[in-house]
Amino acid sequence: MERMSGTARDAEAVSRFVxxxxAQLVxxxxxxxxxxxxxALLSSDEGAMSSAELAEQLRISPAGVSGAVRYLSxxxxxxxxxxxxxxxxxxRVHGDQWYAALTNRDAVIRRWEGALREGVESLGPDTPAGRRMAETLAFFEFIEGELLTMMERWRVHREQLFGEPGEPGEPEPGEPGEF
Amino acid sequence: MERMSGTARDAEAVSRFVxxxxAQLVxxxxxxxxxxxxxALLSSDEGAMSSAELAEQLRISPAGVSGAVRYLSxxxxxxxxxxxxxxxxxxRVHGDQWYAALTNRDAVIRRWEGALREGVESLGPDTPAGRRMAETLAFFEFIEGELLTMMERWRVHREQLFGEPGEPGEPEPGEPGEF
DNA sequence: CGCTTCTTTCAGAAATTTGTGAAGTTAAGG
DNA sequence: CCTTAACTTCACAAATTTCTGAAAGAAGCG
Known part of the structure; x- marks a missing residue:
């Protein structure tokens, strides 16, 4: 099932996966x-590519790469x-990528919580709507805590599976945090 | 801090929260x-509204409501x-809404896993890229399992906080599952 | 220091998404 | 059955987003 000479990657197959x-991420x-x-980065052997390489493989302009990378970073x-x-x-995609993505999700949740707290307060905590929002808020607070311990469990699980402890890589509280 | 006569809700405040x-969800x-x-549904006292009520409060056409509701359901x-x-x-928003939303997230993850499995296979499990994808795959499989137990813990936690057990409400494996 | 190479920014063209009015569909109530 | 109220679908207009080429901005290297 080896394709090409064994040294060159099957560009076609890579592209199809990419x-x-x-599409699923979109x-x-x-x-x-x-x-x-x-x-593309994920499926590159090095786990890293230059702007030019990306532009060529994906057939997009350098400007496009720039924008995408800003978003991703x-x-x-x-x-x-x-x-x-x-x-x-x-x-480069580093080993901590998903950790970072979820940490960011966490930032999103925090903003939701802020909006919900205001909602509870302005609608009144003793109204039916207020109670419903308070419960929603409680749910998110719960999730927030779970995320933390879950990532810890992942670290452990990962070492069991692969041995290597992933690069440290500071997670940083992080910016807006879209995705 | 009561506003209006105490019986009517402060439409202005509701609208602001909505x-x-x-905006955060967007x-x-x-x-x-x-x-x-x-x-709007979340902040309604009943937790339920008719199409007409929604159209009026949000100033959108019935067609818009229809589309939104299709998405949400x-x-x-x-x-x-x-x-x-x-x-x-x-x-109606029912108590299980977040459970359902996360269940759906789960469906999304499963699709990602599918794409990743294909990727691992077509790039070769023994290439660097293949290994990286295999690790990503393992991460998602881990998360998938965690989601399950997490929701179970939430049920317990919720009863502690509020007493009432939420309505049962079949979670159903579910359609495409965008959000 | 200026030349060269790479990246970013910006204004606008192109494509996609969103929301609407209008016509179509379904089902209650006479 | 026919009428009518309510929701849905559809085609299109409007708004937004996405992507690009061109120009400006850094930074190595001579």
Whole structure:
């Protein structure tokens, strides 16, 4: 089932995966370009690509790459690194990517909680609507706590499966946090 | 801090909450109309409104309500019910709404897993890229399992907080599952 | 220091998404 | 059955988003 000479990757197969996986991410709410860039990085052997490589493989303009990368790095899903002594930048998915994505989800939830607290207060905690919102709020607070312990369990589980402890990589409280 | 006569709700305050909360949902990827309808239902005292009421409060056309409700009910976030002996339909947020929403998230994850499995296979499980994807896959499988037990813990937690056990409400494996 | 190479920003074209009016469909009530 | 109230679907207009080319902005390297 080996294709090509065994050394070169089957560009066709890579591309097919990139597009199907990206499509799923888009359907879940991610921007198209960002999804494609992310999928491409994920399926690259190095786990990192330069702007030019991305532009070529995905057939998009450098500007498009730039925008996608800005989105992804705000969501902490890729890291940018400079090849030492070169103007060329590389974008990398690191092992912590999903941890970071979920941490960001957490930021989103926190904003929801803020809105809900205001709602409870302005509608009155003793009205039926207020009680319903208070319950919703409680649910999110619960989830928030769970996320934390869940990621801890993942770290453990991961080591069991793969041995290596993932790179440390500071999760940082993080920006807006869209995705 | 009571406003109005105490019986009528402060329409202004409700509207303000609806719009701010909806805005947060939109930012997290939900369609605008769906978010507004959902927020309106959440902040209604009954937890249910008719199409006409929604159209009036949100100043949108019946067609808009129809579209939003279709989205929400596919995502299992609202239930539709018929007032017996009337052509009027009511849309209701039930206690299980978040459970349902997360169940749906689960469906999304399953689709991601499918794409990833194909990716691992077509790129080769022994290539660096293949290994990276396999790890991602493992992460999602882990999350999938966690979601299940998490919701169980929520049920328990919820009863502690509020006493009442939420309505049963069949979660159903569910359709596409956008949100 | 200026040249060259890469990246980002910006204004606008293109494509997609969203929301509406109007016609169509379903079902209650006479 | 026919009427009428309510919801849905559909085609299109409007708004928004996405992507690009061009120009401006950094940063290595001579």
């Amino acid at each position: 597009e199907t996986f990206a 359907e879940a709410g991610m921007q198209r370009m960002a999804a494609r860039v992310f999928a 705000q969501a902490h899903m890729v890291a940018r690194e400079r090849e030492p002594g070169s103007r060329r930048e590389r974008y | 719009e701010t909360f909806a 930012e997290a990827g939900m369609q605008r109309m769906a978010a507004r309808v959902f927020a 596919q995502a299992h976030m609202v239930a539709r019910e018929r007032e017996p002996g009337s052509r009027r339909e009511r849309y």
